[in-house]
Amino acid sequence: NAGVTQTPKFRILKIGQSMTLQCTQDMNHNYMYWYRQDPGMGLKLIYYSVGAGITDKGEVPNGYNVSRSTTEDFPLRLELAAPSQTSVYFCASSYAEGEQFFGPGTRLTVL
Amino acid sequence: GESVGLHLPTLSVQEGDNSIINCAYSNSASDYFIWYKQESGKGPQFIIDIRSNMDKRQGQRVTVLLNKTVKHLSLQIAATQPGDSAVYFCAENTPSGYSTLTFGKGTMLLVSP
Numbered sequence: 470n471a472g473v474t475q476t477p478k479f480r481i482l483k484i485g486q487s488m489t490l491q492c493t494q495d496m497n498h499n500y501m502y503w504y505r506q507d508p509g510m511g512l513k514l515i516y517y518s519v520g521a522g523i524t525d526k527g528e529v530p531n532g533y534n535v536s537r538s539t540t541e542d543f544p545l546r547l548e549l550a551a552p553s554q555t556s557v558y559f560c561a562s563s564y565a566e567g568e569q570f571f572g573p574g575t576r577l578t579v580l
Numbered sequence: 581g582e583s584v585g586l587h588l589p590t591l592s593v594q595e596g597d598n599s600i601i602n603c604a605y606s607n608s609a610s611d612y613f614i615w616y617k618q619e620s621g622k623g624p625q626f627i628i629d630i631r632s633n634m635d636k637r638q639g640q641r642v643t644v645l646l647n648k649t650v651k652h653l654s655l656q657i658a659a660t661q662p663g664d665s666a667v668y669f670c671a672e673n674t675p676s677g678y679s680t681l682t683f684g685k686g687t688m689l690l691v692s693p
Contacts (some may be wrong), residue, residue, distance in 0.1 A: 473623075502680070511669055511683040512624070527680065559623050566679045567612060571623030 470495050473572035475560050481578045482550040490545040490575050492560030498570070500563040501543040502527075503535065505556040506574075512559065518543055550579045592690045599660045601687045603653040603670035612673040614681065615644060615655045619666045627655070627668075657689075665691045 476491045494501065499520050504512040504527075514527030518537040532554055534546040543562075547554060557576050561569040593599050605613070611632040616624035630637045630644045630653075637644050643656040653670050667688050671681040 504683075509685070511685045513683075514680055517680055561623075566673060568614060568626050568629060569681060571625070573623050574621075 472496065473560055473562055473570055475558075475572040475575050477575060478573070479576045481580060482547075483580060484550060484552065486550050487546070487548050488550065488577075490547075490558055490560075490577075492543045492545070492572060493541050494543075494560075494562040494570070495541065496562060496564070496570065497540060498562035498564050499540070500565065500569075501537065502561040502563075502569060503533070503543070503545045504559045504561065505529065505554075506559060507556050515545065515558075547577075552579050555579045589685070590688045590690065592692065593660050595660060595662060595691055595693050597660050599655075599657040599664070599689055599691075601655045601657075601668050601689065603655075603684055605651050605653060605670070605672045607672065607674045607682075608648070608651060610672040610674045613644070613646065613653050614671045614673075615642075615653075616669045616671060616683075617664075617666045618669065618686070624669060660689075660691050662691045662693055665689055 473494045502517040503515040506512050513529045515533050516535040518524045521537050524535050555578050557574045559574050560572045563569045614629040615627040617627050618624045628639045628642050628644050630646050641658045645654045667686040669683050669686045671683045673679050
């Protein structure tokens with residue numbers, strides 16, 4: 470199993486641009502999550518999904534959107550990038566509530 | 581404020597020493613706790629977990645202790661090795677609808693050879 474994969478690894482955006490961060494898991498997990506991690510800080514939950522077609526906001530959802538059309542994929546969309554969205558983004562998945570498996574992260578810089 | 585926090589942001593130890601990383605949590609309803617290790621440039625990696633009906637759980641070279649009276653969690657690493665150098669996060673799960681994990685800020689463990 471590849472586990473949780475994320476693309477791209479790095480990206481630089483200009484203010485106002487849009488992009489989609491991709492996340493795929495091959496463990497048949499129902500639950501998937503998006504976190505952001507700012508320098509020297511812990512992880513903050515942006516959005517999560519408990520199954521295909523079901524998504525919900527986390528602690529810091531503003532400026533982001535998600536969709537979950539399949540069990541495997543959980544893309545994160547930034548519509549109008551702002552410098553405050555410069556961060557490292559991690560996708561994670563879990564079979565149920567509890568242990569989460571993380572991807573390698575996407576490092577995003579907005580200039 | 582954060583519901584999960586750590587007492588020491590950086591812990592420096594010598595190779596072979598035992599390390600103890602502490603974590604305080606504020607929600608007495610939390611029923612499940614996880615310790616994660618994050619190496620530079622990588623995603624967090626599961627180390628060990630414990631449920632609230634337990635006080636202690638042991639893994640390979642790691643032990644987690646849970647003190648519900650004072651809402652304190654600790655991770656003990658025996659015979660610390662340079663490869664243990666990383667940031668360690670505790671996370672708590674609080675039952676509320678669809679439960680999600682709340683992460684603390686993390687403690688950096690530096691192991692000198």
